[in-house]
Amino acid sequence: MKPLYRSADIRAIEHAAAAELPEGELMRRAGRAAAAAAQRLLSSAAPHPGPADTFPDRAPALQRLQVRVLVLAGPGNNGGDALEAAAHLADAGISVTVLHSRPGNAQSPERAAAWRRAADSSARFEELSAPAVQTGDWQLVIDGLFGIGLARPIGGALRALVEAVNQLPCPVLALDVPSGLDADTGAIVGPDGIALRASHTITFIGDKPGLHTNEGRDHAGIVEVAHLDIDPALLPTAELQLNRLELFARHLHARRHSGHKGTYGNVAVIGGATGMRGAPILSARAALHAGAGRVYVLFPEDPLPADSGQPELMCRLAEGYDFGQATLAIGPGLGDSATAADLLARAIASQGPLLVDADALNLLAHTPALQRALASRGATAEPTQHALQAARLLDASATAVLTPHPLEAARLLGLSVAAVQADRVAAARTLAARLQAVVVLKGSGTVIAAPGGDCVINPTGNPALATAGTGDVLSGLCAALLAQGCPPWPAALAAVWLHGAAADELAASGVGPIGMTAGELIPAIRAGINRLARLNLVR
Secondary structure: OOEEOOHHHHHHHHHHHHOOOOOOHHHHHHHHHHHHHHHHHHHHHOOOOOOOOOOOOOHHHHHHOOOEEEEEEOOOHHHHHHHHHHHHHHHOOOEEEEEEOOOOOOOOHHHHHHHHHHHHOOOEEEEOOHHHHHOOOOOEEEEEOOOOOOOOOOOHHHHHHHHHHOOOOOOEEEEOOOOOEOOOOOOEOOOOOOOOOOOEEEEEOOOOHHHOOOOHHHHHOEEEEEOOOOOHHHOOOOOEEEOOHHHOHHHOOOOOOOOOHHHHOEEEEEOOOOOOOHHHHHHHHHHHHOOOOEEEEEEOOOOOOOOOOOOOOEEEEOOOOOHHHOEEEEOOOOOOOHHHHHHHHHHHHOOOOEEEOHHHHHHHHOOHHHHHHHHHHHHOOOOOOOOEOOEOOOOOOOOOEEOOOHHHHHHHHOOOHHHHHHOHHHHHHHHHHHHOOEEEEOOOOOEEEOOOOOEEEOOOOOHHHOOOOHHHHHHHHHHHHHHOOOOHHHHHHHHHHHHHHHHHHHHHOOOOOOOOOHHHHHHHHHHHHHHHHHHHHHO
């Protein structure tokens, strides 16, 4: 499991652990972990040492290279962690400069002890200032300005300091959380706030949701968790976790020789008003390549005779098609006509597997009666329960999957986009409970929420997905998984993970992140599904 803990949980764990340990032990452990992470970063960035050098003791090699490390030590306990790290690095023979912000009030005893250890080392101390950052030739910066307790935006001289660090070309290691970033939400603290951009973050005791969604992925970089040898019995059951293969892989089955197209379900993508015909085509192509047995494209009017690029798709008029014979994905390019609204009402009433996206979400936002019908559909589903920690794995096919981006979610919730982004987890959970649906709140660190409160943040994906049509591909992928019998909750988890993983694979091969198109995702998604199916076959 990859649990995510909110700040209140971390403080409770820290308080309980500190009661069982010598005073300051947790800070000393954090300092040692930070120093070790810093040395790993320095070693990976340094030229490979000669034959005379021995590993894992890399300090002599780093010393000969005249490595210079800048440590930013803020006034609180996060600054104490940084001071401990500075003392360890200086004792290892590394040139360390500490820009120190003295506490305005009495500091904690453990921070005072950390300051004394750093002061007794060979580390050089200077006052915090932007010029001190800009004039140094640093190989690494360690950010210990502010931790999880920051309540107001960084301003004044410290803002200038953060701006200066953000201009440096060297790696930046944040301790616990990049300064200025909300550890719970991934938002930057304050409406006009600023956050330090780290290339790496070592976070203490447990992982935090804000490092993996919203602004967090841009500011936290590569995240490492240092558990500080906390007794596992002190860790509460986490309400959040990172998406991972174990949550859904068992639902991706290898094909049986005796299977046929009827075995793997029908998908009907409903959309494609005039001028938006490409959206349902992309969605339908994704559904076909993700394994659906038959795929239909149902247009609200004037159906295309066929998709010349994918003749396996069956293009028809939505009127007259029996919605009960397929998994429905409604919304891509649907438009906002009266016909579109009628089709959405029919889809909700169908009671079969349903995915709602794009224009269908906007129609839903403007039609309270449809919202009530959707919520009633999910509330009467009587799902079977499975363990996702203490969570629910919604098996009921009547539970819809909604895939809003932040603006669509804002319309559904009657909020601003800024309010949704300020706490993406809360927004997704509220929407899931209100509409009794699995909600996929798209964006950096997509949030997947279930009506009962289960919530997962997805770690795959990259900026290549910031292009038109990728949401349509996600809809078709998820609909195909539903059609093949995957329950709504694991189908949403699998679809989001596979969608992001395909983008990661393409970016790694040079197809993106700049200029990747939505259609290029589809074969990469197919390859990913087949890899997972083969793993299940081996097991």
